[in-house]
Amino acid sequence: MFQLSEEGKAYVKSELARYESKQSAIIRCLYRAQDENGGWVSPEVIEHLSQLMDIPAAQIDEVSTFYTMFNQKPVGKYHVQVCCTLTCGMLGGRELTDAMMKEAGCKKLGDVSPDGLFTFSKVECLGSCDTAPMLQINRDPYTESLNTEKGLKLVRDLRAKGGK
């Protein structure tokens, strides 16, 4: 059964106090809980938040299924979100994704690689068209101005780092 850490619980409390309605705090609390749950929102997470925030579970689930930033399935340690909208797409975003997925051993978008390190998704414009193609890992700063070579190196580096 999922439980937020003590700091997490304190965070939820402070967020609840911040807004006029409890519902307004749902997104921020879901972000926090997703981070603590290893990158995805499981039904247990929703149930826990529902108890903690005193909001019906269905209402929290409505929010979590509406926004694509909340993952409904488990993800790898590195959730690689490659931009494939216009500029990145024209400059090879999709080919980059395919190459990186092959290197990481992911068969499909959204799948976790066998070593548990990677999950790839194609996302809509992240607003960094001048440095296309680009991607974002988890909620870290962007990795920009990529090409296939750099992408493959990125996967190898992360594997070396994450494998430890």
Add this chain to the structure above:
Amino acid sequence: MPESNNTAAPATEPKMLKMTINGKEVEVKEGTSIIEAYSQHGMSIAHYCWHPGLSVAGVCRLCMVEIEGNPRLQIACNTAVTDGMKVNNESEKVKDAVKWGLDFHLINHPLDCPICDQAGECGLQDQYMAYGKYTPEMAEKKVKKHKVVDLGPRVVLDSERCILCSRCVRFTDEVSKTNELGIFNRGDRAEIGTFEGKPLDNNYSLNTVDICPVGALTSKDFRFRQRVWFLKEHNSICTGCSTGCNTRVFYNKEGLFRIKPRYNKDINGYWMTDTGRDAYKFVNKEARLLDARVVSNGRGEWIAPKLAARKAGEALKGAGKSVALVVTGQYMNEEYEALLSYFKNEVGTDRVFHWINNPETFDSFDGLLARGDKNPNTKGLLAEMAKQGFTAQWRELAEGLQTGAIKTVVVAGPENQAVFPDLKAKIMELSKASKLVWLQAGKNDQLEALTGDVTLIPLKTYVEKTGTYVNYAGIAQKVHKGLTVVPNALSLVEVVALMKGEELPADDTYNQVGLGRVHNEFTMVRGTL
């Protein structure tokens, strides 16, 4: 300026506003929305998501009206009436907007009317006849969604038919306050659903089926059993508990099929309980006692109820205090009056006992509609007992049976046996009497298996007779005879007349036939269903 919180201020009459709807001048109270003004004055306007018993969502965009002086069309459900407002929903501009709105609703709707349960009472069908764009311009493939989703013990969802009006979600949020339903996912993948492990399981869940304007939510009990256009409608009262919700029963020659609530602002509003909707099952023939049964000398035979009542009456005449009467709160005022005065004046006994079916939970209330007193007319019975001066306690009955002071027991038993958990025990207790006359609508194997001197007489149910029920708050409500299910059954009034030795009038004067019959309704009124 904000209103003051001074509650001592005298209540002022709400200001009346003049407005013009489709060229007709009308007056409405201040604070009324345009769609309410349409509804109050019986004018039709296209709508799905608006329901008078729920909050305003404004999601279907179908109730467009043109307001004079306003360049853009407005939705009538979320626009308040102002003084001198001129609105109309009959202009070409409005018709065009509604047409397109409807076409967008139909983008992903499967149009499977021939196999859909809602066909015949569907908002989408009704609107389509009025505003349809008969040549659809959507060439895209329809989105596939979940079919036959089991939402809970009583409700099934077909996501493809759903137009996401959110009425059911608002119902669980605002009325039942159980919050089971939500709209999950986004855009054309959005679907109604429940959070896993929390099914739609409350005593009001079937109201969501009533307010669903399309065939997305259907009742497990009713689905695939009848086409709605083969059903007749009759106004009645729910006898499931002492609240007395106003209902409409749907029936044909095979019996009753379902019960829906009818609007009554003083009693039930727009809603009713799921348990109350089961109050048709004991009316149908398969659950009924069809003829009178007389057992004597260990031999039982089925005879005509009228004859059985006459015979029982001969034995009761002047029998005095050896006779006890046990009454449940399931009958009508008129029946109580006839029965109790007969026992007081002609039989000559004061041993009249009130059978309380569930004394532990009798006074409970769930906060919305359901009450622990599962009898429609306890008030009426108590009033009649007080009028006749009957004050006997149940204890005296037990003693009388023990000592043999009570020889004959007449029971006006439960009409709805399901709400009498102590029925078995009471039959055991009362059958100790040397002669038992049991009046009841439903069949009961235990009663039929009794040996000794027993008479069972079949009674009519609440849809087969005319009379008055008094609810928990003392509101008297009259119901009319709607149909006959068991032709041989008698009402208590008729039983008493036969016991006295009178003849029954040939022309059904006890029951005025047909007064509660209603004709089918159309779109505007379905909001009140």
